[in-house]
Amino acid sequence: MKNPIIKIEGITKKFGIKNALEEIDLSIYEGEFFAIVGPSGCGKTTLLRVLAGFEVPDSGLLFIDGENMRSIPPNRRPLNIVFQSYALFPHMTVLDNIAFGLKVTGVPIKECYQRVKMLLKLVKLSGLDHRFPHQLSGGQLQRVALARALVKRPKVLLLDEPLSALDAKLRNEMRQELVRLQKSMGITFILVTHDQQEALSTADRIAVMNNGRIKQVASPTNLYESPSNKFVAGFIGSINLIKCEVRQIEGELCAVTTGLTKDLFSIKGKNEISVGQSYLMGVRPEKIQLTKLTDIDQYDNKLAGIINNITYLGRSSMYHVKVSGDENIVMNVSMSHSDRSENIDLCIGESVLMHWTAGSALLLEDHDS
Amino acid sequence: MKIKNNDKAPKVSLDYFYQWWFKVILCVTFIFLYAPILVLIIFSFNDSRRNITWRGFTFKYYEKAALNDGLIDAFINSLTIGIFNTLGSLILGILTALLLWRFRFPFKAVYEGIILLPVVMPEICIGVALLVFFNQIGWANNLPWPLSLSKITFAHILFSFPFVAIIIRARLATFNLEQEEAAFDLGASPGQVFTNVFLPHIRPALIVSGLIAFTLSLDDFVITFFTSGPDTITVPIKIYSMVRFSVTPEVNAASTILLLITLCAAGIALWVHRAKISRIGKL
Numbered sequence: 001m002k003n004p005i006i007k008i009e010g011i012t013k014k015f016g017i018k019n020a021l022e023e024i025d026l027s028i029y030e031g032e033f034f035a036i037v038g039p040s041g042c043g044k045t046t047l048l049r050v051l052a053g054f055e056v057p058d059s060g061l062l063f064i065d066g067e068n069m070r071s072i073p074p075n076r077r078p079l080n081i082v083f084q085s086y087a088l089f090p091h092m093t094v095l096d097n098i099a100f101g102l103k104v105t106g107v108p109i110k111e112c113y114q115r116v117k118m119l120l121k122l123v124k125l126s127g128l129d130h131r132f133p134h135q136l137s138g139g140q141l142q143r144v145a146l147a148r149a150l151v152k153r154p155k156v157l158l159l160d161e162p163l164s165a166l167d168a169k170l171r172n173e174m175r176q177e178l179v180r181l182q183k184s185m186g187i188t189f190i191l192v193t194h195d196q197q198e199a200l201s202t203a204d205r206i207a208v209m210n211n212g213r214i215k216q217v218a219s220p221t222n223l224y225e226s227p228s229n230k231f232v233a234g235f236i237g238s239i240n241l242i243k244c245e246v247r248q249i250e251g252e253l254c255a256v257t258t259g260l261t262k263d264l265f266s267i268k269g270k271n272e273i274s275v276g277q278s279y280l281m282g283v284r285p286e287k288i289q290l291t292k293l294t295d296i297d298q299y300d301n302k303l304a305g306i307i308n309n310i311t312y313l314g315r316s317s318m319y320h321v322k323v324s325g326d327e328n329i330v331m332n333v334s335m336s337h338s339d340r341s342e343n344i345d346l347c348i349g350e351s352v353l354m355h356w357t358a359g360s361a362l363l364l365e366d367h368d369s
Numbered sequence: 370m371k372i373k374n375n376d377k378a379p380k381v382s383l384d385y386f387y388q389w390w391f392k393v394i395l396c397v398t399f400i401f402l403y404a405p406i407l408v409l410i411i412f413s414f415n416d417s418r419r420n421i422t423w424r425g426f427t428f429k430y431y432e433k434a435a436l437n438d439g440l441i442d443a444f445i446n447s448l449t450i451g452i453f454n455t456l457g458s459l460i461l462g463i464l465t466a467l468l469l470w471r472f473r474f475p476f477k478a479v480y481e482g483i484i485l486l487p488v489v490m491p492e493i494c495i496g497v498a499l500l501v502f503f504n505q506i507g508w509a510n511n512l513p514w515p516l517s518l519s520k521i522t523f524a525h526i527l528f529s530f531p532f533v534a535i536i537i538r539a540r541l542a543t544f545n546l547e548q549e550e551a552a553f554d555l556g557a558s559p560g561q562v563f564t565n566v567f568l569p570h571i572r573p574a575l576i577v578s579g580l581i582a583f584t585l586s587l588d589d590f591v592i593t594f595f596t597s598g599p600d601t602i603t604v605p606i607k608i609y610s611m612v613r614f615s616v617t618p619e620v621n622a623a624s625t626i627l628l629l630i631t632l633c634a635a636g637i638a639l640w641v642h643r644a645k646i647s648r649i650g651k652l
């Protein structure tokens with residue numbers, strides 16, 4: 001990870017009055033598996049299309065491998081795209097589909113077919129060379145689309161929700177396949193998806209987008225463990241958010257009040273917080289422990305409540321707990337069934353105590369900037 | 370206990386096909402439609418000048434037709450007009466279809482309607498209109514041979530290119546624009562995208578609509594009648610004049626040949642269309 005292979009500087013794209021992309025700044029490094037996630041309509045596809053050259057940005061600069069892409073048409077950019085619909089050529093066989101990108105740029109036929117054969121093996125499609133696209137399954141189509149782009153040996157491969165048309169099991173397989181291909185070929189991958197799980201399990205770094213803006217760029221662990229704002233915290237995984245006010249800062253930790261109880265909560269703070277300011281306290285469902293309403297004084301960060309509902313999820317259950325003090329706040333608490341053994345008799349309507357450690361809570365800005 | 374449920378199976382729509390009255394209607398329809406044509410073909414082999422009663426089998430009248438210079442000329446004219454009409458309406462039809470598919474402009478719906486008007490307009494109106502029109506602009510009547518057919522050719526293009534436009538427009542609607550982008554992305558030039566991706570997609574529609582334009586032109590009588598001159602007789606016109614003289618098996622023979630050419634063209638068109646559907650079906 002030395003020099004950025006893609007450098008985006010202040011790119012803005014408008015459709016009518018709507019800003020599909022606003023002031024995007026992003027650097028993507030050589031050999032990275034980069035994911036872009038965000039809710040539907042946030043501008044992910046538009047960003048990919050700007051990179052590929054199908055959309056011209058209203059302002060901003062785009063460099064690929066140090067070269068300004070301003071006047072370079074799509075067919076001369078050193079990157080390739082795998083479309084969501086695959087966009088295979090229906091009148092060509094698998095072989096011809098994959099060879100297309102080489103033939104049109106004048107690669108000698110013999111070398112062409114050697115490279116195609118090699119790629120067919122790599123994506124595990126050997127033996128299907130002479131099939132037409134309509135004779136293939138969804139997963140096979142996906143592989144052909146992938147091979148057709150990879151055979152060009154692009155510097156960057158763009159993938160627009162490539163797995164969304166596959167069923168859950170196949171999707172999982174293909175995720176691992178993608179990672180394997182990326183590592184073995186050393187090509188930079190940019191994967192667009194609205195599935196946070198997909199991004200977390202494949203990417204080296206992830207950019208979270210919302211409303212045409214990038215909200216955070218970080219590694220999967222950092223994104224989950226220390227999201228920089230409310231949107232990212234809620235989009236990657238789920239989180240319980242409670243309004244709070246900072247009262248005291250002691251080194252790493254700071255003490256906040258919530259107005260729900262008289263107790264102080266301690267949270268691992270960030271650098272630029274100030275006393276007296278309003279924030280949000282965020283706690284992930286699986287970081288909260290549930291016990292019966294006894295020996296209250298034993299714990300530091302605690303809230304009492306009543307179990308409102310229980311959702312059975314197989315490996316774990318989600319407890320929806322109404323906080324005593326404000327009926328409108330419902331905390332989600334996830335408990336795996338192995339932990340639950342002593343709480344086996346927790347049931348709806350029961351009063352419980354939720355508690356968590358200082359290190360597992362997050363302090364987030366209240367406003368969404 | 371077994372449940373018998375095949376006594377009174379409810380009738381779904383296709384089951385009516387198996388009812389006797391449906392079959393009768395079907396047969397009668399076919400007889401009405403095709404019996405006259407069958408008689409025409411059979412009597413082209415009739416060994417009788419008057420051609421009223423069957424007198425035995427012969428190829429004589431096919432030979433006679435083949436030696437009839439007027440008839441041969443008419444066939445040459447018809448085929449020439451047919452070919453030029455096909456080319457002309459393909460070019461106009463493709464351009465029209467592309468315009469309607471790719472671009473947005475004011476009054477597009479109105480334009481779309483006007484383009485399709487010749488399809489529904491009575492042929493006799495078009496014929497008379499063209500007769501008056503060509504007279505008004507003083508179109509030269511004594512041009513040398515291939516050019517002398519230009520009047521009829523223009524008239525035929527006028528009524529057959531809308532069919533081409535409709536068929537190609539329908540085909541274009543199924544084109545996945547991402548395919549075009551994918552081709553660009555893979556390094557193809559605009560020309561290569563056109564020949565490798567776009568053309569193969571609309572090729573079946575081109576063949577089908579070309580053949581339809583050809584058959585439309587080949588057997589058109591009404592519009593041709595108003596735009597042809599003494600030197601530019603086409604097959605339908607020639608047959609009509611032969612009939613006025615006398616109905617000999619020679620007329621039947623000429624008609625049978627025309628029928629055969631038309632059927633071949635239509636057959637190829639259907640076959641291409643079917644092949645296209647079965648291959649593209651899943652995508």
Ligand SMILES: Nc1ncnc2c1ncn2[C@@H]1O[C@H](COP(=O)(O)OP(=O)(O)OP(=O)(O)O)[C@@H](O)[C@H]1O
Pocket residue numbers: 015016018020038039040041042043044045046047194
């Ligand atoms: N060609 C266009 N014309 C007008 N508006 C467009 C066009 N393309 C995209 N938009 C708008 O720009 C916004 C971003 O679209 P984009 O396709 O980038 O979203 P996305 O993040 O890819 O969403 P999804 O996850 O649903 O694919 C959307 O609000 C969309 O309506």
Ligand SMILES: [Mg+2]
Pocket residue numbers: 044045046
């Ligand atoms: Mg999209």
